[in-house]
Amino acid sequence: xxxxxxxxxxxxxxxxxxxxxxxxxxxxxxxxxxxxxxxxxxxxxxxxxxxxxxxxxxxxxxxxxxxxxxxxxxxxxxxxxxxxxxxxxxxxxxxxxxxxxxxxxxxxxxxxxxxxxxxxxxxxxxxxxxxxxxxxxxxxxxxxxxxxxxxxxxxxxxxx
Amino acid sequence: xxxxxxxxxxxxxxxxxxxxxxxxxxxxxxxxxxxxxxxxxxxxxxxxxxxxxxxxxxxxxxxxxxxxxxxxxxxxxxxxxxxxxxxxxxxxxxxxxxxxxxxxxxxxxxxxxxxxxxxxxxxxxxxxxxxxxxxxxxxxxxxxxxxxxxxxxxxxxxxxxxxxxxxxxxxxxxxxxxxxxxxxxxxxxxxxxxxxxxxxxxxxxxxxxxxxxxxxxxxxxxxxxxxxxxxxxxxxxxxxxxxxxxxxxxxxxxxxxxxxxxxxxxxxxxxxxxxxxxxxxxxxxxxxxx
Numbered sequence: 001x002x003x004x005x006x007x008x009x010x011x012x013x014x015x016x017x018x019x020x021x022x023x024x025x026x027x028x029x030x031x032x033x034x035x036x037x038x039x040x041x042x043x044x045x046x047x048x049x050x051x052x053x054x055x056x057x058x059x060x061x062x063x064x065x066x067x068x069x070x071x072x073x074x075x076x077x078x079x080x081x082x083x084x085x086x087x088x089x090x091x092x093x094x095x096x097x098x099x100x101x102x103x104x105x106x107x108x109x110x111x112x113x114x115x116x117x118x119x120x121x122x123x124x125x126x127x128x129x130x131x132x133x134x135x136x137x138x139x140x141x142x143x144x145x146x147x148x149x150x151x152x153x154x155x156x157x158x159x160x
Numbered sequence: 161x162x163x164x165x166x167x168x169x170x171x172x173x174x175x176x177x178x179x180x181x182x183x184x185x186x187x188x189x190x191x192x193x194x195x196x197x198x199x200x201x202x203x204x205x206x207x208x209x210x211x212x213x214x215x216x217x218x219x220x221x222x223x224x225x226x227x228x229x230x231x232x233x234x235x236x237x238x239x240x241x242x243x244x245x246x247x248x249x250x251x252x253x254x255x256x257x258x259x260x261x262x263x264x265x266x267x268x269x270x271x272x273x274x275x276x277x278x279x280x281x282x283x284x285x286x287x288x289x290x291x292x293x294x295x296x297x298x299x300x301x302x303x304x305x306x307x308x309x310x311x312x313x314x315x316x317x318x319x320x321x322x323x324x325x326x327x328x329x330x331x332x333x334x335x336x337x338x339x340x341x342x343x344x345x346x347x348x349x350x351x352x353x354x355x356x357x358x359x360x361x362x363x364x365x366x367x368x369x370x371x372x373x374x375x376x377x378x379x380x381x382x383x384x385x386x387x388x389x390x391x392x393x394x395x396x397x398x399x400x401x402x403x404x405x406x407x408x409x410x411x412x413x414x415x416x417x418x419x420x421x422x423x424x425x426x427x428x429x430x431x432x433x434x435x436x437x438x439x440x441x442x443x444x445x446x447x448x449x450x
Contacts, residue, residue, distance in 0.1 A: 005166065022166035022209065025196070045197045047351065049264060058238060058267035064196050065268070066189070068166050069211065112263065133350040134262025 009070040011036070012080030020067040027051045027062035029070075030077060038078040038107050042136070049135030052108035053077050059115045061134070078107035081114055089159070090114055090152040097148035101139035108135050113149045122153055161200045168211045172298045172327055175212055180300050180323030182208045188325065190218070190234035191268030193261065194277045217327050218272070221246065229331040233272025240271070250331060251445060252291060252340030252361065256284045259344065262351045272326050278312040278382065279353075285312065285383035286359030286375035287342040293331050299324040309375070312382035337364040339445030343438040344377065345430050354378045355422040358410065358434035362393070362442045369393040372442075374406060374435055379414035379427050386413040389435065398443055407436035 004019045011034070020029050027044070030036045030053070042050035044063045051062040054076035081088045090113050093099070100106045109132065116123055116131045123131070128149050129142070137145060169175040179186050187206040189195055190213060198204040212218050218234040223245040231240065231253075240246055240257040247254060253271075260269055260283050274284040275295070288308040295306045300323050308329070312318050320326065344357035357377030363370040372390040375383055389409040396402040416427035 003165065021163070023161040023164055023199075025161070044200070046193055046261075046265060049262070052264055055267070058236075059264050060267045061264045064192050064265075066166065066192065066196070066209070066211075068168075069192075069213075071168075130350065131263050134264040 005068050007068055007071050009073050009075060011075045012077060018067070022066065022068055024067045025063050026053070026055075026065040026067045026070055026075075029067035030062060033067075036077050036079055040104050040107055042104065042108075047134075047136070048105070049108040049112065049132075050105050052111045052135065054111060054115050057115075059112050076111065076114075078111050081110055088114065088152075089155045090117065090149065093148040093152040093155065094145070097144050097151060099140060099144040099148040100137075105135060105137045105139075109137070109145055113152065116149070117153055117156060121157055123149075125150065161196075162202065162205065164199070164206050164209050166209050166211065168214055170214055172215055172217055172325065175210055175215060175325050176298050176300055176323060178208065178210050179325055182210075183322040186210055188212055188276070190270045190273040191236055191265075193265050193269040194273060194279075212325065220328075223249070225333055227330075228333040231271060231329045231331070233276075233326045233328055234270050235272075236268050236270055237266035241266075249334050250291065250340070252287045252342055252359065252442075253331075255342040256287050256359075259283060259342075259350065265351075271329055275308065275311055275329070276318055276320070276326055278314070278316050278318045280315055280381055280383070281354045281357070281378040282312075282383055283342065283344055283354060283357060283377060286357055286377050287340060287361075288329065288331075288359075289375035289383060289385050290340055290342075290359040290361040290373045291331050292361075292373065293329050295329060296327045297324050298327050303327075305330075309383070309385040314381050334449075335363045335370075337370075337446050337449055338362065339364075339442040339447075339449065341438045341441040341445065343434045343441070345434060353421065356414075356416070356427045356430035356434060358431065358438045360390075360435065360438040360442050362439065362446050364398060364443065364446045367398055369396050369398060369402065372406065372439070374410055374439075376410060376414055376431055376435070378421075379416040379431055384413065384415070386410050389413065393439075403436055403439045403443075406439060407432045410435040 040050040042048035185207040218232040237257040340361035346352040372393040374389040411432035
């Protein structure tokens with residue numbers, strides 16, 4: 001029986017502890033142990049960005065992080081983006097802008113866009129495209145996603 | 161993923177002890193963007209994964225005029241391109257730290273990991289060779305230093321013996337009127353592997369090259385240091401002709417293979433174009449240093 005490791009971490013503002021095997025990725029633990037299935041598994045090798053989470057302030061792909069590395073870290077998943085029952089501007093703009101079809105890539109895009117707009121409230125289109133280059137979408141052709149991020153940036157400035 | 165145990169040593173000594181105790185059964189984890197893919201895919205086996213990110217010497221960026229720049233082997237790319245000293249003094253390093261993978265990869269991947277992984281296409285290695293970087297390696301018998309161009313020995317292989325750990329990378333303080341640049345060709349702008357790449361540095365003096373260094377990515381089993389291309393520039397006037405000659409030497413030195421990313425002929429052509437263009441940018445940067 002493999003040894004299991006006790007990990008204490010903070011996910012979406014809540015202190016959480018869990019047991020995992022060293023070989024389990026953060027993605028596996030989020031989905032299969034903690035039931036946070038908003039974070040999606042696409043390629044499972046860091047290329048597609050569907051499992052993007054914010055890990056101590058930086059976006060990472062959760063498939064390329066071991067769950068044991070979460071010890072003492074602050075993690076935000078897509079479940080932590082909305083405020084209560086109110087969607088975040090990015091989520092609202094994705095809906096209004098039809099920035100999704102099948103939706104598998106969407107949580108990764110929402111989390112990545114949130115991290116971008118947290119550090120730059122008025123990014124250029126180029127910067128948005130470059131920032132989101134590690135997120136793949138096979139449905140939309142990206143334009144609607146980029147426009148929705150731009151719309152969210154504008155809306156977030158109005159709210160300020 | 162295959163079964164393994166995990167350890168998170170807090171000191172270099174402890175990491176070296178673990179690595180020598182477990183030998184070939186241990187592997188080092190920094191950003192994990194290569195090693196976790198390899199472990200999951202079964203391309204590599206390990207019974208122990210040694211996470212080195214909490215060791216202070218592997219996690220620091222330090223600059224001073226006398227000893228130059230030290231980058232811990234596990235420092236992720238984003239901390240390099242957000243560092244004020246690196247931005248000011250080593251724009252060539254900013255080039256590579258901000259083009260490896262995408263934003264998520266840059267949140268984890270390190271220059272040390274890129275070097276240890278020893279891929280022929282490693283983007284960080286040619287510029288480190290151009291900048292005359294050296295590797296500080298710790299082992300059970302103490303420390304040794306290896307030049308970056310001597311570190312990789314074959315695809316996926318490096319000089320580290322069992323029980324040895326790459327601690328940090330050292331870059332000499334930039335000389336007056338020096339500049340560096342890395343250029344890579346890939347079919348899209350990000351998240352791809354170099355078809356070819358060129359990392360160069362130059363030192364100028366009154367319209368002449370004092371010295372230069374050129375290294376290439378993806379055109380040999382390891383990153384290729386083309387000493388003769390840099391040497392051909394030393395003492396020559398800064399001109400399109402001298403730069404063209406160095407680029408032609410780089411093209412001649414390249415020993416690429418045909419694969420899905422490009423043919424031998426195409427890659428050799430790229431070496432000429434990328435070396436030429438990278439040298440022009442490095443010259444511009446050196447002039448702005450004045």
